[in-house]
Amino acid sequence: MFRHGKSRVAARAAQEGAGIGHNGGPSIEPFGLHAAWLRFATEIELRALAKIHLRIERRRLGISYLVTERRLIMNRCIRRMRRAGGKN
Numbered sequence: 001m002f003r004h005g006k007s008r009v010a011a012r013a014a015q016e017g018a019g020i021g022h023n024g025g026p027s028i029e030p031f032g033l034h035a036a037w038l039r040f041a042t043e044i045e046l047r048a049l050a051k052i053h054l055r056i057e058r059r060r061l062g063i064s065y066l067v068t069e070r071r072l073i074m075n076r077c078i079r080r081m082r083r084a085g086g087k088n
């Protein structure tokens with residue numbers, strides 16, 4: 001364990017977070033979680049959470065891209081439908 005019972009991963013996240021919100025900005029929570037149980041996670045569990053968090057973010061970005069693409073196609077089709085109906 002790291003000093004004061006913190007793991008290296010948690011200590012590193014705290015250091016990086018301190019630089020961002022040091023002037024009263026929003027605090028940075030590890031992995032976007034505001035859970036009290038996160039303080040009790042071991043270093044191995046924190047590493048696993050980090051991997052899971054990255055996978056979730058990649059999937060979220062992929063879904064966001066697909067939703068945007070679907071919206072573009074839908075809007076093009078709606079414009080064609082309106083033109084075909086004479087409702088320009």
